[in-house]
Amino acid sequence: MEQYICNRCGKKYDITPTIWRCECSGVLDLVKDTPEIDVAAWNNYPNSVWRYFETMPFAKDSRTWESVTMGEGGSPLIVLDPLEPTTYVKVDYMMPTLSFKDRGAAVLMTKAKELGVSKVIADSSGNAGTAIAAYAARCNIACDIYLSDETSPKKIAQIKAHGATIKEIHGTREDIAAAAQKAVDEEKVFYASHVYNPYFYEGTKTYAYEIYEQLQGAPDSLIIPVGNGTLVLGAYYGFKELFENKLIEKMPKIIAIQAANCAPLVKAYEKDDAIADPVTNQGTLAEGIAIAAPARSKQILEAVRETKGTFIDIKEEEILNSREILADKGFYVEVTTAANYAGYLKYKKEPGEKMIIPLCGAGIKSK
Ligand SMILES: Cc1ncc(COP(=O)(O)O)c(C=O)c1O
Ligand SMILES: [Zn+2]
Structure with missing residues (x-):
């Protein structure tokens, strides 16, 4: 089973749907050795980020990604x-x-789906929010996106189109992250954060x-x-x-x-x-x-x-x-x-x- 480790104090944690930061406030990384890369195996997968699936910390026989992918990666x-x-x-x-945020969002939401979560929260300057909202829709997972009331209107429209709930905050990017983190802790849901979650x-x-x-x-x-x-x-x-x-x-x-x-x-x-x-x-x-x-x-x-x-x-x-x-x-x-x-x-x-x-x-x- 994969685990997280605090980058500041070294404390290890089992991966659960609600953990996102260490008790000491340090950021979490994955406990893992460098993967042994089998280049020949890449051709067993589609031309997308999933070509490198075997280098990612998932069970080797996990097939969750197949129902999440939308063909992200493989860019010219x-x-x-x-x-x-x-x-x-x-x-x-x-x-x-x-x-490019789709690279991270596809992998992160695959992990969320594996963990069986029913709702995610994320905060974003825009693009990560559009990516998380799209992949949450793809996974049938409810999604709240916290963002600034000054975010580009086209990104907001894109997020809304995917059925995510928009939480517009008037404040700094840090105020927006703090509002999302408060909601994550209060509602006890998965924090689909491109900043904190190492699967991204x-x-x-x-x-x-x-x-x-x-x-x-x-x-x-x-x-x-x-x-x-x-x-x-x-x-x-x-x-x-x-x-x-x-x-x-x-x-x-x-x-x-x-x-x-x-x-x-x-x-x-x-x-x-x-x-x-x-x-x-x-x-x-x-x-x-x-x-x-x-x-x-x-x-x-x-x-x-x-x-x-x-x-x-x-x-x-x-x-x-x-x-x-x-x-x-x-x-x-x-x-x-x-x-x-x-x-x-x-x-x-x-x-x-x-x-x-x-x-x-x-x-x-x-x-
Ligand atoms: C187009 C674009 N480029 C670069 C970045 C920077 O990524 P990061 O904040 O993860 O360094 C972002 C983040 O939203 C972005 O939207
Ligand atoms: Zn710590």
């Missing part, structure tokens, strides 16, 4: 511009709910596995937008598993991008701190990464430092310009993804450096 890797043949975009908005990262790690297959190896570096770190940590865990299985020779550098107006991780990195102090969000168009107090800051900082990567912050005026440049190249992305591309434009690339930029969210979803 494309050379962005023939003049820069070593820069690729991974088109992760080609997903059921149009963002078992889904986002497939980002690395796919790149490994598409490039037949690892890239030199990854540009990744970071708020709560679901893609940074997922990519890190995935490449780490490949590295420990000796399938790649080195870890790619993780170059993590934040909006300058809400950049707790950039500040911690620059001060050489182990944990990010909360900041005040000064307001950013990049709603997906406007996280003033990331709960997994210690792990994010460790991952980026271990890969010899770095953090870059982006000013508001740089974001919209980048959205136009990508649209001129044929890719219509949401604002948060444009901020990430702005990070790429700012990064000082080595000649021939093989880089991947995720296009995390579709343009049609944001303002």
Whole structure:
């Protein structure tokens, strides 16, 4: 049976529908060894995140995922511009709910279904909420999504369409999370949190596995937008598993991008701190990464430092310009993804450096 372990104090817990954090308030990880990767087994599964099912902490004969999947994963890797043949975009908005969060939501909701839960609660800046709402509908599980009253109307419409109950909160992203957590504890339901639940990262790690297959190896570096770190940590865990299985020779550098107006991780990195102090969000168009107090800051900082990567912050005026440049190249992305591309434009690339930029969210979803 799988177990959770506190990242702060090391206490272990059996996995139950209601546990989501340690008594000491630390975040929980899965107790697990590096999976032994059997590359040949991947072809026994559909071309989706489930191709890597055997690397995930589920019973090997579990078939729950088959009734949950909507074909998430397996996104294209494309050379962005023939003049820069070593820069690729991974088109992760080609997903059921149009963002990369479907990778994590499909795996997390598969676990919720296995645990037999009848209701989930989540809080989100938008995309995780749309993904959890869609997969909850797919699993016939009731769902409440807590979000800001300033969330993009199209994301709210998408969540409503899936029959989830919207709890609109006027306040900071942290107020919204606190309201959801209070409801989770009072109602004693499953917290389908992309931040706290480690199964979400078992889904986002497939980002690395796919790149490994598409490039037949690892890239030199990854540009990744970071708020709560679901893609940074997922990519890190995935490449780490490949590295420990000796399938790649080195870890790619993780170059993590934040909006300058809400950049707790950039500040911690620059001060050489182990944990990010909360900041005040000064307001950013990049709603997906406007996280003033990331709960997994210690792990994010460790991952980026271990890969010899770095953090870059982006000013508001740089974001919209980048959205136009990508649209001129044929890719219509949401604002948060444009901020990430702005990070790429700012990064000082080595000649021939093989880089991947995720296009995390579709343009049609944001303002
Ligand atoms: C389009 C997009 N990109 C990036 C992110 C950042 O993900 P995370 O907060 O997990 O770091 C989000 C989060 O909502 C997002 O919606
Ligand atoms: Zn603890």
